[in-house]
Amino acid sequence: MDDIYLVTVVSNIGMISFIALSAYLLLVVGEISFGQQAFFAVSAYGSGIATAMWGWPIWLGLLWGALLAGAAALVVAIPTVRLRGLYFSVATLAFAEMVRLIFEIFTYQVEIDGELVGPDGSDGFRDIRAIYDSNVSAFEYMLIIYGLLAVVLIGFLILERSRLGAIFRMIGEDPMLTEMQGLNVTVYKILAVVMAGVVAGIGGALYAHLATYVEPKIFNVMLGVHALAYGLIGGLGTAFGPLIGVAIDIGLLESIRAISGYRMIVFGGLVALLLIVRPRGLLDEAAVHWLRGRWRELRRATH
């Protein structure tokens, strides 16, 4: 049982890392989104429908879910990226709640082998069994999750060293100054929102196929707030920041069994404390810069 438990916890850390990275990307461009759970949800349902109801192969289902989440993000981005600060946050929260409420009434079922399969409003969507039926073990699926997470993380690290990454950070620092450089801030922000949607979508599709069951309640604001908090705890200086945030919440706090029942309270306190003492998280830009400097010195010393 302990093995199943450990694999579940590690898989959860991996899956939630996608939505944490998604919220982190938007924090980098200076936007606070309370609605990344919507893209997680769209992909969970979309990929589930594709594999469980239309019989698509799992890889195509994952791709479809991620693209669907990207498309949903584009729909949100076009009217909202011109909004600043709190207005963008409120708009994303409203969109996410709208998505959740749509899934509360969304019913689309087909009969497969004498069983009704598909979303059934608030009763949820059961039997997303593409992974379960193909006898992929929990451990193997965990490796798939981490393989995809590694690909996304490498993508983030490349992005951060690229011109696009520099533009994203510049927008986050000062959008008006970026505009004065002749860059179209709106277009870059739309691109960031869509990329963040796709990343959250990968997590959503993976989640639906591991759990085999999703329901609208899963995608409530709590998931979005956590996603946001992970970046704020772990730090906004590097893509490893939100992963540290996830590891602290699910890994560290979970391992301290004495506080397991009060984890949410401890987590809330931790967020509040860090916002006061380290507003841009543990691995903020200054910390990353310092670490890079030490790393360069170390390399120079060894040569």
Place this chain on the structure above:
Amino acid sequence: MRIVTTALALAAMLAAGGGALAGERVAADVSCTATAERLTYDCTIMLEGRKSGAPVEGAEVVVKADMPSMPLAHNVRPVKAAPGSMPGHYSATLELEMVGEWALTLDVSGPTRDRVVRKLRFGGTAEDTGHEHGEMKDHGGDMDHGAMEMEKSH
């Protein structure tokens, strides 16, 4: 020929103790009652074949609990259910982290392999849990930590 095939199928069923057919989807009925220990519940799981209606005997049942409204937040240790006194009955003790609605994932393996998800509301008083979806099952007068069954369908 058909008579022989039917007889063979019946013989196979009898040899298997009249249990659910291999590969058949499983229907589960779960009811939980609170124990004297806080947030600990004794659950009875009844498994039967969805088509045959025959009890699923000799299965290994692993119960995992998740809270839909707090996804990925509660990592409750999965528990292995023990066979009960009646055919197709299993029992498991769940240690949850808080009251509210939980989704129990039952992983069944052995004579048939299946996964069934059941939603149950744990805790609260008889007044505030509502009765429209199921029957309140409680004991020991500790109504604050009671559990109720929410659904009985597949």
